[in-house]
Amino acid sequence: MTSPAVTLAPVPQEHYLNVDYGVRSWLLTTDHKRVGLLYLIGITGAFFLGGFFAVLIRLELLTPQGDLVQAETYNKLFTMHGVIMVFFFLIPSIPAVLGNFMLPLMIGARDVAFPRLNLLSWYLYMAGAIFVSTVVVTGGVDTGWTFYTPYSTMSSTSHVIPTALGIFIVGFSSILTGLNFIVTIHRMRAPGLTWFRLPLFVWSLYATSLIQVLGTPVLSIVILLLGVERLLHVGIFDPALGGDPVLFQHLFWFYSHPAVYIMILPGMGVISELVTCFARKNIFGYRFVAFSSLGIAVLGFLVWGHHMFVAGQSVYAAMVFSLLSYLVAIPSAIKVFNWTATLHRGSISYQTPMLYVFGFIGLFTIGGLTGLFLACIGLDIHVTDTYFVVAHFHYIMVGGMVMAYLGGIHYWWPKITGRLYPEGISKLAALTIFLGFNLTFFPQFILGYLGMPRRYHVYPDEFQVLNVMSTAGASILGIGYLLPMIYLVWSLWYGEVAGPNPWRATGLEWQTPSPPPRDNFTTTPIVTTGPYEYSRPRGEHG
Amino acid sequence: MADHAAAVAHQFDDAEQQREAATLGMWIFLATEVMLFGGMLTAYTVYRFLYARGFAEGSRQLDLWLGSINTVVLITSSLTMAIGVHGAQVGRRRLLVTSLLLTILLGVTFLSIKGVEYAHKFEEGLVPGVDFTYTGPEAPHVALFILLYFMLTGVHALHMVIGIGAVSVVAYLGWRGRFGPAYHTPVELVGLYWHFVDIVWIFLLPLLYLLRH
Numbered sequence: 243m244t245s246p247a248v249t250l251a252p253v254p255q256e257h258y259l260n261v262d263y264g265v266r267s268w269l270l271t272t273d274h275k276r277v278g279l280l281y282l283i284g285i286t287g288a289f290f291l292g293g294f295f296a297v298l299i300r301l302e303l304l305t306p307q308g309d310l311v312q313a314e315t316y317n318k319l320f321t322m323h324g325v326i327m328v329f330f331f332l333i334p335s336i337p338a339v340l341g342n343f344m345l346p347l348m349i350g351a352r353d354v355a356f357p358r359l360n361l362l363s364w365y366l367y368m369a370g371a372i373f374v375s376t377v378v379v380t381g382g383v384d385t386g387w388t389f390y391t392p393y394s395t396m397s398s399t400s401h402v403i404p405t406a407l408g409i410f411i412v413g414f415s416s417i418l419t420g421l422n423f424i425v426t427i428h429r430m431r432a433p434g435l436t437w438f439r440l441p442l443f444v445w446s447l448y449a450t451s452l453i454q455v456l457g458t459p460v461l462s463i464v465i466l467l468l469g470v471e472r473l474l475h476v477g478i479f480d481p482a483l484g485g486d487p488v489l490f491q492h493l494f495w496f497y498s499h500p501a502v503y504i505m506i507l508p509g510m511g512v513i514s515e516l517v518t519c520f521a522r523k524n525i526f527g528y529r530f531v532a533f534s535s536l537g538i539a540v541l542g543f544l545v546w547g548h549h550m551f552v553a554g555q556s557v558y559a560a561m562v563f564s565l566l567s568y569l570v571a572i573p574s575a576i577k578v579f580n581w582t583a584t585l586h587r588g589s590i591s592y593q594t595p596m597l598y599v600f601g602f603i604g605l606f607t608i609g610g611l612t613g614l615f616l617a618c619i620g621l622d623i624h625v626t627d628t629y630f631v632v633a634h635f636h637y638i639m640v641g642g643m644v645m646a647y648l649g650g651i652h653y654w655w656p657k658i659t660g661r662l663y664p665e666g667i668s669k670l671a672a673l674t675i676f677l678g679f680n681l682t683f684f685p686q687f688i689l690g691y692l693g694m695p696r697r698y699h700v701y702p703d704e705f706q707v708l709n710v711m712s713t714a715g716a717s718i719l720g721i722g723y724l725l726p727m728i729y730l731v732w733s734l735w736y737g738e739v740a741g742p743n744p745w746r747a748t749g750l751e752w753q754t755p756s757p758p759p760r761d762n763f764t765t766t767p768i769v770t771t772g773p774y775e776y777s778r779p780r781g782e783h784g
Numbered sequence: 785m786a787d788h789a790a791a792v793a794h795q796f797d798d799a800e801q802q803r804e805a806a807t808l809g810m811w812i813f814l815a816t817e818v819m820l821f822g823g824m825l826t827a828y829t830v831y832r833f834l835y836a837r838g839f840a841e842g843s844r845q846l847d848l849w850l851g852s853i854n855t856v857v858l859i860t861s862s863l864t865m866a867i868g869v870h871g872a873q874v875g876r877r878r879l880l881v882t883s884l885l886l887t888i889l890l891g892v893t894f895l896s897i898k899g900v901e902y903a904h905k906f907e908e909g910l911v912p913g914v915d916f917t918y919t920g921p922e923a924p925h926v927a928l929f930i931l932l933y934f935m936l937t938g939v940h941a942l943h944m945v946i947g948i949g950a951v952s953v954v955a956y957l958g959w960r961g962r963f964g965p966a967y968h969t970p971v972e973l974v975g976l977y978w979h980f981v982d983i984v985w986i987f988l989l990p991l992l993y994l995l996r997h
Contacts, residue, residue, distance in 0.1 A: 346795075353795035355805040421812045429805040430795070459816045463823035467935070474913025476931050477924065478827070484924035489830055493823055761794070 254755040257660070261760045272357035273760060278343030279658070280364050284371060285339055286727070288330035291378070293723065295323035300682075300716040303709050308699045316699035317384035318400065322377075324387030329409050330371055332643055333501060336508035337454075338367070338419055340650045341447050343658060345423060347751035347758060348441050350432025350767040355425040363418035370412030377401045377408070386697065388498070389465075391479035391490045395472040403469055410465045413458045416504075420454030423447050432750070434769035441749055441773040442531050446511025449535035453500045453507075453542060461497035464490065488553055495546035503542040506606075506638055507535055509646030510577055513602050516649050517581050518774040519747045520596035521588030525774050527580045534573035541570045551622045560619055567617035574610050578603060593745075594665065597672040598649030605641025605679065609634060612687065627697070630690025633683045641679055648675070648726060655730065656744045660756045661737030667729050675722035681715025748775050791967065803969045810973045814980050817943075821984055824939070828932050828991060831925070838925020843996045845910055845918075845930065847901055851993040854897050855985065861890035862982045865951070868958075869975040872968035877961060880971070884955035887978065891948045898941055905930070933992050940988060943981045950974045 258275045268276060298319050302310040311319065342360065346353055354360050377383055383405045385394040394402050427440070427448050467478050468490070477483020479490040518525050525531060547555055547563030555563075581603055590596065612634040616622050625631060656662050685708040690696075694705050701709065743752040754763050796802040832839045868883030909917030911934070912927040920926070954974045957963065963971055 351795065355795065356809060357793075357795060417816055421809060421816070424812055425805050425809045428808055429801060455812055455816050456819050459820035460823040463820050466939075467824070467827065470913075470931075470935065476913040477928060478931065484835070484928050486830065486834070489827060493826065496823075766797075 254757075254759060256759060257755065257757040258760050259757050270361075272353070272361055274342050274346050274354050274357065274360055275658075275758065275762075277357075277360050277364055278339050278341075281334060281338040281342060281367070284364070284368060285331055285335055288326050288371065289335075289723075290727075291375075292323055292326035292331055293720065295319050295326070296716065297720060299323060300713040302699050303701070304713045306701050306703050306706050306709075311699060313699050314384060317386075317697070318382035320697060321383050321386050325374060325383070325405060325409070327639075328387055328501070328505075329412050330367075330374065332505040332639055333416060334367060334412075334419070335505075335643065335647050336512060336650065337423070337447060337450055337504075338363075338415075340512065340647070340654060341423065341443075341508060342419070344654060344751055345426060345444065345447060346430065347657075347754065347762055348444055348749055349427065349430060349435055350750050350763060350769065351426065351430035352761045352763070354422050355430055356422050359418050360422055363415040363422070366411055366415035366418070370408040370410075370415065373404050373408030373411065377405050388494060389468060390494075391468065391471070391485075391487045392481070395468060396475075396480055396482075402472060406465045406469055410462055410469075413462050413465075416454050417458045420451035420458075423451040424455065427451075432767050432769055435750075436769075438529065438532070439769055439772050440532075441511075442514035442525060442528070442535075443508075443511035445532040446507045446514070446535045449539040450504050450507045452536075452539050453504050457497040457500040457504075457543070460493060461501075464493040464497070467493075488550065488555060491550050491553055492546070495549045496543075499546040499549060500539075500542045502635070502638070503538055505643050507538060509602065509643040510535065512646040512650040512653075513581060513599055514577075515749065516595045516599045516653055517584050518776060519653070519745050520593060520599065521585050521590050522776045523584050523588040523774070524772070524777055525580065526583035526586075527576070528772070528774075530576050531580050534576040537573035538570060541566065541573070545570060548617055548622070551619055552626050564617055564619050568614065571610065571614055571617075574606075578607055578610075592669075594663070594668040594672055595649045595653040597669060597676075598645045598652070601672065601676045601679075602642055602645040602649065605637050605645065609637030609641055612637065625690055627695055628690035629686040629694050629696055632696050633686035633690060636683045636686070641683070645675070648672070651726070651730070653745070654751075655733070656740030657751055657756045657758070659734055659737070660740055661733045662740045662744060663726075663733045663737060664729050667725065671722055671725035671729075674718060674725065678715050678718030678720075678722050682712050682719050683715070685709070685711045685715075749773060799967070806969050806973060810976050814976065817980060817984075821936075821939070821987075824932070824936055825987070825991070828936065831928055831932070832991075832995070835922070835925035835928065838922035839929045840996055841920070841922050842926040842929025842933070843993060845905075845908075845926065846933065846993050847904065848993050848996075850897055850901050851989060854894050855989050857890050857894045857897070858982050858985050861887050861894070862979055864890065865975050865978045869968070869971050872958065872963040872971040873965060875964040877958065877963075880958045880963065881955055884951050884958060888948055888951050888955065891944055891951070895941060895944055895948075898937065902934075905934075936988055936992065940981065940984055943984070947974075947978050947981050950977060 258273055268280065271277065271280075298311070299316070302308070302316060302319070308316070342354070380401065382400060383398075383402055384400040385398050385402060389402070389406065427444060431440075470476065471478045471480065471485070477485040479485040479487050481487060514525055514531055545563055545567045547559055548567045551560050551564075581599075612630070616625065616631065616634060652663055652668060689705055689708050689712075692705070694701055740756050742755050745752070750767055750769070751758075753767060792799050792802050796805065864883045864886040868880050868887060871877070871879030871883055905911055906915065909915050910930055912931045916927055916930075918926055951974055954971050958971065
């Protein structure tokens with residue numbers, strides 16, 4: 243991608259990790275790479291805490307009776323699982339960890355546009371996380387992650403306010419990251435790096451950031467209104483006092499549906515990087531893939547009403563929202579078709595990141611197609627609030643985003659740490675995760691279609707076989723997630739030294755040593771070609 | 785003016801790039817602010833549509849005189865802010881500092897008048913959730929209106945407080961001679977923010993005070 247093919251030492255003398263030491267040098271860092279790692283630590287903690295609640299949910303559902311926990315406790319389990327996974331893992335996961343670390347490297351910049359704001363966003367994330375962790379320890383919250391009124395403002399006796407405050411704070415972290423990324427992409431690109439030479443991961447981060455800055459403030463304000471109603475017992479959303487609970491749902495989903503795309507767009511960007519590298523091919527239809535990210539971001543703002551087909555909105559509104567929801571399938575399908583076309587006649591190698599790509603494409607397709615079931619008003623009424631919905635969004639969130647996140651972590655691990663992960667066991671882990679995931683969530687499609695409602699801790703006996711399968715799958719999935727945790731930490735000391743470009747990839751981030759120096763590049767790269775020039779003879783790229 | 789080349793942060797190539805990045809950042813921040821107020825204004829619009837009579841009755845509880853005086857105060861403050869930015873651009877330090885001090889004074893005046901209005905509401909028992917003694921067939925909807933009034937003007941006042949703090953910092957730096965034709969981005973950005981907060985009020989005045997019938 244760049245012109246000078248500099249010979250780079252396998253491990254540079256001085257890099258961002260050893261430039262200075264000590265807790266202070268980390269907690270006051272403005273280096274985007276260190277902020278990315280700080281996020282990695284926070285987010286990994288959130289993932290395993292949220293996962294812990296998932297384990298308890300699946301254990302309770304092993305039997306039809308409520309024998310492990312009572313109904314009230316179960317409500318808190320799925321609420322805490324949802325709140326932590328959505329706001330503290332999925333939304334920040336790829337943007338704040340991989341995006342923070344890779345974005346400046348991929349565009350040939352020394353840092354993001356506002357490094358101190360970047361660090362502030364991490365502190366806000368941690369402050370929000372502390373509020374929610376305090377809630378976890380002191381008794382939890384039971385409203386569901388959606389905080390529907392008037393239950394959340396008038397009836398619930400659990401810790402609604404501290405949780406809402408935590409989400410309010412972490413929202414500002416998300417806004418700051420988005421703002422920083424947009425300005426960085428506009429103003430910090432290396433000479434010659436035009437918009438259509440940007441890696442597709444950067445395009446997807448740009449689209450994500452637009453949603454973050456335009457959607458999150460609405461969530462902030464709806465949380466504020468909710469807090470005021472709960473504290474002062476006034477009727478903003480309470481029908482008994484003249485308020486309208488459906489208005490809460492409109493405002494909540496105006497953010498929270500686009501937020502679903504915050505949770506998947508960055509994953510799609512990662513897949514575009516991985517699929518080109520491991521198929522050794524230019525992406526098929528670059529502009530279509532780039533613009534489909536923007537298309538998803540724009541359409542994503544117009545479909546929130548499909549969460550309220552049974553909530554009493556007008557039939558005409560529901561029909562329009564249904565139609566627009568179908569339209570989102572188009573840019574999503576463009577991506578899937580283009581990835582598939584990129585694979586066609588490529589020199590595919592089956593390294594671990596590529597296994598996650600295959601996992602992503604397959605599972606995202608199932609998740610996306612079942613989304614069309616739910617966009618269809620008549621069918622949605624049948625499966626609303628059943629396990630069909632649960633399975634659908636887990637196929638997108640876990641089968642899609644978490645797969646992409648892990649694929650990206652493996653792909654860029656050598657760049658981040660300078661070490662390679664062990665190949666054999668990581669393939670085993672990827673396979674375990676894929677099998678465990680499908681065993682967990684595919685039975686839930688059937689359960690939902692048969693009518694098992696979500697958010698209950700007991701169920702009729704005839705659903706037990708499928709629930710046992712799901713719990714068994716979750717156990718396998720849990721082991722699959724623990725494996726990378728172990729071998730990635732192991733590789734920090736014992737992993738093979740990676741060198742600057744172990745995948746012979748073309749992105750700018752690979753044209754600098756691993757780990758990169760404090761200022762990313764010794765000389766600012768000058769870009770003369772597109773991001774995926776795998777078709778050029780070897781040696782022409784660095 | 786002092787040479788400000790040294791003030792370019794390490795991630796930028798030159799002062800021009802730094803200025804462009806900061807300005808774009810501010811505009812995006814203002815876009816988030818539009819969405820923040822937009823959420824509340826949506827709630828207002830929905831309820832105004834549903835409960836037109838109650839909301840008109842609620843509007844009549846507000847003091848149109850104080851609201852109008854405050855509008856004049858705030859528009860004047862935008863003028864002094866604009867003069868201050870001009871002072872920074874042409875390197876006239878006294879003009880810059882004097883205008884910014886006037887802006888602060890007008891901002892404090894606005895908040896004081898707002899405080900008087902709030903105090904009246906407490907005296908009249910027109911504070912939903914705390915002390916609400918208003919009676920009549922439309923009472924619940926009047927309460928909803930007054931509540932949205934407090935939320936909208938409260939969040940706006942919070943922005944005024946932050947704005948006054950930011951103008952103070954810029955005024956102090958200007959007094960120290962930090963700004964001139966070569967470097968005045970912070971003054972411009974604080975100016976943008978101030979004008980934005982002003983414009984929000986321009987929307988709040990008709991929605992809250994003028995739709996009385």
